[in-house]
Amino acid sequence: MTGQWSSRFSGERKLDLKLMMGQALNEFVNQSYRANLPYRHSVGEGKDRTLTQSGKYGQLLGDYHRLSAGWEFEFRRRDDERNVTVLGSQQLPGIDALPLHAKIDRQAYYLQDEWELSDQWLLYGGLRHETIATRSDTLDGAVSNRSQVMSPLLHVNFKPDPKGRDVIRGSLTRSYKAPDLYSLMPRPTLNSIYPLPTQQNDQVASDRAGNPLLRPELATGLDLAYEMYFTGGGLFSVGLFHRRVEDLIRYVTTLENVSWATVPRWVSRPQNISTAHSSGIELEFKGPASQLLPGLVDAKTRLDLRGTLNLYRSKVDAVPMPNSRLDGQQPWSATLGFDYKAISLPLTFGANLSYTPGYVTQQTLSQALDQTRSRALDLYALWNLNHQVSLRFGATNAAPQWTGRITSSDDGSSVQVLRKTRPNYTVAIDIKL
Numbered sequence: 001m002t003g004q005w006s007s008r009f010s011g012e013r014k015l016d017l018k019l020m021m022g023q024a025l026n027e028f029v030n031q032s033y034r035a036n037l038p039y040r041h042s043v044g045e046g047k048d049r050t051l052t053q054s055g056k057y058g059q060l061l062g063d064y065h066r067l068s069a070g071w072e073f074e075f076r077r078r079d080d081e082r083n084v085t086v087l088g089s090q091q092l093p094g095i096d097a098l099p100l101h102a103k104i105d106r107q108a109y110y111l112q113d114e115w116e117l118s119d120q121w122l123l124y125g126g127l128r129h130e131t132i133a134t135r136s137d138t139l140d141g142a143v144s145n146r147s148q149v150m151s152p153l154l155h156v157n158f159k160p161d162p163k164g165r166d167v168i169r170g171s172l173t174r175s176y177k178a179p180d181l182y183s184l185m186p187r188p189t190l191n192s193i194y195p196l197p198t199q200q201n202d203q204v205a206s207d208r209a210g211n212p213l214l215r216p217e218l219a220t221g222l223d224l225a226y227e228m229y230f231t232g233g234g235l236f237s238v239g240l241f242h243r244r245v246e247d248l249i250r251y252v253t254t255l256e257n258v259s260w261a262t263v264p265r266w267v268s269r270p271q272n273i274s275t276a277h278s279s280g281i282e283l284e285f286k287g288p289a290s291q292l293l294p295g296l297v298d299a300k301t302r303l304d305l306r307g308t309l310n311l312y313r314s315k316v317d318a319v320p321m322p323n324s325r326l327d328g329q330q331p332w333s334a335t336l337g338f339d340y341k342a343i344s345l346p347l348t349f350g351a352n353l354s355y356t357p358g359y360v361t362q363q364t365l366s367q368a369l370d371q372t373r374s375r376a377l378d379l380y381a382l383w384n385l386n387h388q389v390s391l392r393f394g395a396t397n398a399a400p401q402w403t404g405r406i407t408s409s410d411d412g413s414s415v416q417v418l419r420k421t422r423p424n425y426t427v428a429i430d431i432k433l
Contacts, residue, residue, distance in 0.1 A: 044082030234287020
């Protein structure tokens, strides 16, 4: 549920208020068999609740300044229950049936001045104070953690031509990112390959458990972008960025003497392990083909093109090895798409192709993740039957392929997971009343 209220007291003052509430319930039942007999049975549910409230007040000060003050409040809570049986007996007596809870409270306040220096220069400057508090149940009681940061806000816009739309943007920011609620939950999940607490597992078939002591990640970023607009509505932009992340969160696998097993087990837990650095270049273009490819495409052709090319580099300081990149950050990615409107028919169709190459991430000094390349093709067609009724056909992931990930450790063990997502087809009728 969302709500928004806005009021302009005069031409110089304005107040905006927003409220959002949400709840998600995830129930699951998993059953595995060996020799056609029930072997492992898991049942449970997780309930997530979210409440967000924000406000912003703006006030004109003279002819060139607009002062803004605002706040953001966020409350998140997760309730988790689970029970697992192996060969008809409870897997972890006294732990699985125990209900656990975790919550995150975030408060932020900011003050900002928008200063129009001239027809070409616009400056945004201010301060932001943010506090994040977490509280999570553990097997021995509740654990609380509280942290706060004061961050500068600085944005600069420059127009080479005061009457044009082209603009150069620069910004210096700091952002605070709280850990997700699931990573705070301490309940262990035993690996399905070694589901008995009397078994010794291995590094790539590790158990999973949360960490109630996680601290938020703090990122300091510098951004620079140039946006060039064409006369016919096209756009070309290039952006550069650099980030420094403190208290980086990453899952680390270690051999532990744990309370839920009679032998040492390999356990993967999220930890604040290090600082990290990330840089990148992001290119984008979109607009009529006749504007982007003058001389090659006729101006009467109703064809629009779009595309992106992104290049990324990152380094985690605690892992001084090749491929020590941020989790999930590919070295590069690209997209290419088009929209075409037929001249003699009320028909519009288009496609979008995205591609990410395979890459390796050295997650720790002893463990690496090899991700295969991925590709996605989406198609659509829109037929306008009349001014009120239209028929739309869509195909998501129209050319599916197998993708996989291989987790390997320096002791030679590895686990491979392959996945292939089926295409999704939709047919819809839109009626305008």
